[in-house]
Amino acid sequence: MATVDLLVIGGGINGAGIAQCAAAAGYSVLLLERETIAGQTSANSSKLIHGGLRYLESGQLPLVRKSLAERKALLKLAPSLVNPIPFYIPVYENSRRSPWAIRAGLSLYAMLSDFDALGQFKSVPCVNWSKIKGLKLKGLKAVYQYWDAQTDDKMLTQAVIKSARSLGADVLEYAQCTHIEHLQGHSLVRYQYSSMEQEVEALAVVNAAGPWVNQVLETVSPPIASVPIEWVQGSHLLLDIPANDGILYLESCFDKRVIFVMPWKGRTLIGTTETLLSSLGSQPKVTPEEVNYLLGIYSHYFCCFGDVEVLKTRVLDSFCGVRVLPKQAGKAFDRPRDTILKIQPSHPNLLSLYGGKLTTYRTTATEVLDWLEGTIGKRQTLADFDQLVLD
Incomplete structure (x- = not known):
């Protein structure tokens, strides 16, 4: 039976980053993706590498600081995939956020x-x-311009996977x-691959x-409790403008x-929405209400x-x-966007x-690496994760 140090379940940006980081640290890694790499959420984001200006309103300052540091790192490590882009904030007479509030937020x-x-x-x-x-x-009082970055989320995830593979994952x-x-x-992990059931022994497992995530936990024995979650759909429209x-x-x-x-x-791409889902199908679909919402805002401006x-x-x-x-209570817009790493004492080798967030996948990977080192010990480092260039 094959044995690996780390088994990663999920080939989105977080799973890809964890595989790359662990492989660079010298661990043997197997990543399982039930469909294709970056085939779901990691190919359907707003395609931004950003600090998250709006998170300042809900007091998520540590997340914004961390995200801005990662923006700087990714601009250096993935110059062909992550590019600076100007952002513009128009402020109107009836805007909820005043010019001074926008200026204060941008200063912070x-x-x-x-x-x-x-x-x-x-x-x-104004000219x-x-x-x-x-x-x-009409009614425009001020326009502010600041900077963040844009990426092709799917290509970025694929580049991270390419790097992980080059390191032996x-x-x-x-x-x-x-x-x-x-x-x-x-x-002991069983999985279906090439129409056959395979087995692998893993010293540690990361459910990404x-x-x-909770569907994967349903396959665990002895049974393990899951974190209550909500699925929030974010939709985008591409316009012929x-x-x-x-x-x-x-x-x-x-x-x-x-x-x-x-x-x-x-x-022109417009997004995003925040629509609570009562169930999770195999392929989410944009709803008519979301179309009206996004186009209504666009036609307003x-x-x-x-x-x-x-x-x-x-x-x-x-x-x-x-x-x-x-x-939890409250609207999705105000909820924390930090990654939660959940380990239970009854299952110490499963995280x-x-x-x-797309932007902070690297910090998530390093946090998982800290857990991995504490769980199964260190290995001989192959490469410096913070110097791995993506292309």
Whole structure:
């Protein structure tokens, strides 16, 4: 029977990062992905590497600081995949967030970036407001410009997997975990691959199955308790409208949420929503309500392109991903976005990941590595994780 130090379940960005980090630290790694690498949530995000300006409103300052540090690191490590891009925040007479509040938030954002070059922001002179193609100017009081970064989320995840493989990690697609028997000091894992049942002995197991994290836990024996979660769908629409040169950070006209209007492959991408799901199907779908919500906000700010019904004829594509949030009171918009690492004393060699952000996948990987070293000991390092270039 094959034996590995670490078995990772899930080939999204977190599973990929953990496999890369552990392989660099000298561990033998097997990653199982039941479909294709980055085939679900990690290919359907807003495609941003950012600190998360809006998280300042809910007091998530440590997360923003960590995310801004990771933005800086990824711009260096993945220069062909992660690119700086200007963001614009228009403030209107009826905006909930006043110009002084936006300026205060951007000042804090700059401070949390340790005054990185991308932490700079400015007020855009009114003579330049018309350069934002199609933006409604009536009632506009101010426009602020700051910086974050954009990526192709699927390509980034695939690049991380490529790096992990180069370091010796074994990555299997269309390999579904069917049973995890947690034993003293290791686990016996069964999985389906190439129409056959396979077995592997793993000294440690990381459950990074994203929205399906609790489904994986249902395969564990002895049984293990799971964290109560909610599935929150985030949807995006691609419109046949020429893109602006930057990203618009817009306050929803329906609620206090924020959406982005982004350039994507020369067209205009709008997102995202936060729709609670009562169940999790194999392939999430954008709902009519989400289409009306996103197009309603777009037509509110870019009225020269027509109303919602006209804009529906311009929808080229749509996609959605599912986030995992801890089950608690309050709206999804205000919930913490930190990754939760869950280990239970009864199953010390099994770690489950809940939630997380694309931007902070590397910090999640290093936190898992700390757990791995404490659980099964260190190995001979092969490479410095913080110096691994992605392409």
